[in-house]
Amino acid sequence: MIRKNYIYILACTCVLVLFSCKHGEGEYHGVIEKINAEGKNYHGTSISSEQYIEGIKTIEITEDGHTFLIPERKGQIRSYACTECHSKPLEDMQSKGIKEAHWDIKIVHANENAMNCVTCHNPNNMDQLKSLTGKDIDFNKSYNLCNQCHSKQFEDWKGGAHGKRIGGWAPPRASMTCVNCHNPHKPHFESRWPSRFNTQTELERK
Amino acid sequence: MSSNNKKWFSLNLGGRNKESSGSCGCGKTSGGCGSGSKPNTIDSDGYQMTDDEFAEAAINASIGEERKKDGFEQVFDVKMDRRTAFKKLTASLLIGAGAVSTSCSVIGSDEGKEKAQIDWEEQFKGNYKMMSDEEKKATVERLTRSYELRTGKNITMSSKNAEEDVLFGYAFNISKCQGYMDCVNACVEENNQDRDSEMQYIRIHEMKDGQGFNFNEADDNYYHEVPAEGHFYMGTQCFHCDNPPCVEVCPVQATWREDDGLVVVDYDWCVGCRYCMAACPYDGRRFNWSKPEVPEKEVNHNQHYLGNRMRKKGVMEKCTFCVQRSRSGKNPACVEACPTGARIFGNLLDPKSTIRWVLENKKVFRLKEDLGTEPKFWYFMD
Numbered sequence: 001m002i003r004k005n006y007i008y009i010l011a012c013t014c015v016l017v018l019f020s021c022k023h024g025e026g027e028y029h030g031v032i033e034k035i036n037a038e039g040k041n042y043h044g045t046s047i048s049s050e051q052y053i054e055g056i057k058t059i060e061i062t063e064d065g066h067t068f069l070i071p072e073r074k075g076q077i078r079s080y081a082c083t084e085c086h087s088k089p090l091e092d093m094q095s096k097g098i099k100e101a102h103w104d105i106k107i108v109h110a111n112e113n114a115m116n117c118v119t120c121h122n123p124n125n126m127d128q129l130k131s132l133t134g135k136d137i138d139f140n141k142s143y144n145l146c147n148q149c150h151s152k153q154f155e156d157w158k159g160g161a162h163g164k165r166i167g168g169w170a171p172p173r174a175s176m177t178c179v180n181c182h183n184p185h186k187p188h189f190e191s192r193w194p195s196r197f198n199t200q201t202e203l204e205r206k
Numbered sequence: 207m208s209s210n211n212k213k214w215f216s217l218n219l220g221g222r223n224k225e226s227s228g229s230c231g232c233g234k235t236s237g238g239c240g241s242g243s244k245p246n247t248i249d250s251d252g253y254q255m256t257d258d259e260f261a262e263a264a265i266n267a268s269i270g271e272e273r274k275k276d277g278f279e280q281v282f283d284v285k286m287d288r289r290t291a292f293k294k295l296t297a298s299l300l301i302g303a304g305a306v307s308t309s310c311s312v313i314g315s316d317e318g319k320e321k322a323q324i325d326w327e328e329q330f331k332g333n334y335k336m337m338s339d340e341e342k343k344a345t346v347e348r349l350t351r352s353y354e355l356r357t358g359k360n361i362t363m364s365s366k367n368a369e370e371d372v373l374f375g376y377a378f379n380i381s382k383c384q385g386y387m388d389c390v391n392a393c394v395e396e397n398n399q400d401r402d403s404e405m406q407y408i409r410i411h412e413m414k415d416g417q418g419f420n421f422n423e424a425d426d427n428y429y430h431e432v433p434a435e436g437h438f439y440m441g442t443q444c445f446h447c448d449n450p451p452c453v454e455v456c457p458v459q460a461t462w463r464e465d466d467g468l469v470v471v472d473y474d475w476c477v478g479c480r481y482c483m484a485a486c487p488y489d490g491r492r493f494n495w496s497k498p499e500v501p502e503k504e505v506n507h508n509q510h511y512l513g514n515r516m517r518k519k520g521v522m523e524k525c526t527f528c529v530q531r532s533r534s535g536k537n538p539a540c541v542e543a544c545p546t547g548a549r550i551f552g553n554l555l556d557p558k559s560t561i562r563w564v565l566e567n568k569k570v571f572r573l574k575e576d577l578g579t580e581p582k583f584w585y586f587m588d
Contacts, residue, residue, distance in 0.1 A: 031448040031554075031580040032565075035373065039555040039562075045369050049535040156588065160560025161379070161568050164547040170535035173560065181547065189546060194387040197429040200404040205427075 049168030056166065058174055059140055066158045069174040071166070073140045080139070082126035090123040108186040110149075120145055120184070146178045301329050317355055324352045334472040334511060335462050339367070346511055353516075361507040363515055366533045368466035374527050374582065375467070375554040377564045378441055381588040382548035385410055385432035385439035392543030393443075396528055397514040398506050400498035407492065407525040408443045408540060419573070441549075443540075444469065444490035444525035445573070445581030452482035452491060461522070467554075467582055468529055470512040471522055478520035487574050488581070491524045527551070554582065 028034035058069040074080045085101065086093065109115055122130035129137040129145050137144050147154035156162035157175070164181065166174040178184070286294075301322075331337075331345055342365035350363050390408045399405040411424040415436050433439065446469050453461050453469065460475035461482055483491045497519040509515040510530035517523050528538035532551070536542070541549040552561030564570065570584040 031582055034448065035375075035554045035562075035565075038371075038373065039557055042371055042555050042557060044556075045371050045553070047369055047372065047533070047535045052536060152588070156568075159563035159567055160550065160552075161377075161564045161586070162547065162588070164544070165537060165541075165550075165560065168534075168536040169532070169541075169552040169559070169561075171556075171558075176547075181545070189384060191384075191431050191433060192386065194385060194410075194429060194432055196387045196390050196406075198404050198406065198427050201427045 045170070047170045048172070049170040049174070050172060052167035053172075053174045056174070061141065063158050069166075069172060070143075070177040071174075071180060073142060073177070073179065077139065080127075086126040105185050108188070109184070142184070143178050146184075298329060301325055321352065321355050324348045324355075328352070328474070331474070333459060333475045335459065335475075339365075342367075342511065349511070349515065357502065359502065359505075359507070361505075361509055361515075363509045363511060364530060364533075365511050368464045368468070369533065370465075371553075371555050372466040373554040374446065374532060375552060375561045375565075376446075376527065376583045377550040377561055377568075377570065378583065378585050379548040379550070379588065380438055380440045380585055382546045383410070383439040383441060383544075384546055384548075385412055385428070385434075385437075386545060388543045388545055389441065389540035389549065392539040393525070395504065396506055396531070396539035397526075398498070398500050398509075398516060399492075399523075400494060400496070400517075401501065401504075402499050403494075403496060405492050405494075405498070405523075407490075408441055409489070410439055410441045412437050412439055440585065441540075442488055442490070442573070443583075444486075444527075445488055445579075445583035446525075446527060448580035448582060449578060451485040451487065451577075451579060455481040455485040457481065464512075466533070468512075468527055468532075469524075470526055470529065471524065472512070473515070473517050473521045473523065476521040478522065480522065482522055487577055487579065491522055494519050494521055494523065 028037065053069070057072040057075060059072050060067065060069050079085065107115065107117070118130070119132070120129055122128060122134075122136070125136065127139075129139060129142060131137055131145065132148050143154065143157070153162050157178075160173070160175070163178075164176045166176060182188075328345070328348055332341070334342065334345070337345070346363045346365045350361055353359065353361050387410055390406050390410065393399070393408050394401075394406055397407065399407070409426040411421065411426045412428045412432075412434065413420060413424045415438060417423060419440070428434070446463075446467055448463070448467065450461075450463055450469050453463055456462075457479060458475060458477050460477070461469065461471045463469050478493070480493055483493055494517055498517050500516070505516075506514055508530055510526075510533070513526045513529035528536070528540075532538055537551050541551045550561055550564055552559040554561060554565075556562065564586060565584060568586040570586045572581045572584055575581075
C-alpha cells in the first residue's frame, strides 16, 4: 500500500516536472523555439501586399531558388531604346557638330583602371548591357551586371537582407533592384544632414 | 439600463439597442482572459454600493479576480483607496449628470445628446483585450463618430484582430544605417505623435567605432552631417518582446501581447502609472505628460484602435510596428521610409519570408538577450 503511494507520488512529481517548464508565457522557452515550432505547419495567411504594387510594372525573376518581383527598368529609362539616338557607331557620334549628350554623367564608381563606360555598355549594341566577358545583359536584369563584382551584396539581396521591399511585408515579394537605390554611375549614398533634430530633448538635457 | 448581458452601463438615451455577445476575442495571449466564464451581468442598482459591499469588494478583489471581471466591475470592484474611488465616482457622476442634463434638455441638440451618449458608453466600456469582436467594432464606431462630431472630419479606424499564422519580427542592419533619421519623421507623422513635446518612438544612436554598444557615450540627438567619420548608427524602439516585462507589471492589464506578437496598449484602459515605462529595459515606452497636439491637417486619418488613434493626456504609448499598416500587409512607416534598406520587417512564421532568411543566414543578435525578454527585433551586419 505504502509502496503504491510512493509510486503514485513519484508519478505525480514526474508529471509536475514535465509541465513546470511550461510557465506563464506559454509553451516555449524562447522566441526562436516558438518560431521553429509554429512555423512548421505554416499554411500562409490571407494578408497580401499585392494591392500595394498594382501601380508598378514588375517582372518576375528566379535566382538561386528565390523567386520575386523587381520593377521593370527599360520603361523607366528616359530615352530608351538607346538606338533611337545611337544610330551610328560611337566614333561618328563623338565628332563635332552633333549635339552633345550624356555630358552630365561622371563615373564615380571604382577607379579608372577598373571601370569606364565600356565596362558595362557595349558601343556596338547600346540597347543591351555587356558583361565582363562580352555577353549581353538585358537592362531589366541589370543586377546581373552588378553581381559580377558585388557577389556578397547579391547573395544578401536574393535572400532579402540587402535592399528594400516594395509594397509591404506580405507575399508576393517585390524588391527594389540595385539601380532603384544606387545610381550605377555613382553608387554611394551621399552624406547629408539628419532630417530631424529634437529641440525638446535638447532642452530637457541641458 | 438596457440589456442585461452588456458589459457596461448605458443610458440608452436615443432608444438604440445594441446587441452584444458575451464571448471573448482576446485569443490565447498570456494569462488567460476568463473567456470561459460567463460575463458578469450587472444589476441596475449595482453602482450604488453600500459601504459594506464596497468594503467586501475591496478586500476580496485581487489582480487574479480582476481578470475575470469586466466592464463596470473592472472599474469599481477592485481594491482601491477612497481617493481613487471618489475620483472614479465623481468622474462617472459628472459624465452621467452631463448625459442626463443634455438628454433631458428640451433645447439640447440631437448632436449633444449623441455626444453625451457616446461619452457615457465610452466611460463604462470594458478593456479592449476582453471585448468581443462586436464590442470592438462598437467602440471603434463610437470613437469615429465622436471624432466626427468634435471636428467635423472623418477618420477610418480599424479593429482588425491578429491574423493566424503571423508573428511579426524586425531586423536592423547596423552597417547600413547612416543616421538620416527619415524613419523618425515617418513614424511621427504616421502615428500622430504629440508635436509639442516632439515625442518620438524611435531613437537613432550615434556610436563611436571601436567602443561597442556604449549607450552612455552614444548620442541620440545629434545634428551634424551624417554619417559622421568614425561612427556607426543603430536604432532602438519597442522591440515587441515575446516575454514582455512591461506587460507583467501593468496593474490594470492595459497592455498585452497580441497573438501576432505585437505588444499593444489600450489607451482608454491605461491609468498612466508608468510602471511599464520603468519595467522596459529598452526605453521603448513614452508617456503623454500633456495633451497630445497634432495639427488637424497633419492627422493621419487611417487609424487602428490599438495603434495611431489620438491619445489623451496621461496615458502610455509606444511603437506598435504600425499595427494599422502591418495588419493589412504594409510595412511599418519606418521600414518604408528608410532610404538605405537598413530595416527589414516580416512574418517570422513564414519560412520563405525575408526576415526568416536574415535570421537564418546573417549573424544576428538582440539587445540585452540575457534578460530573457525575447525581443523580436534583431540586429545584424553586412
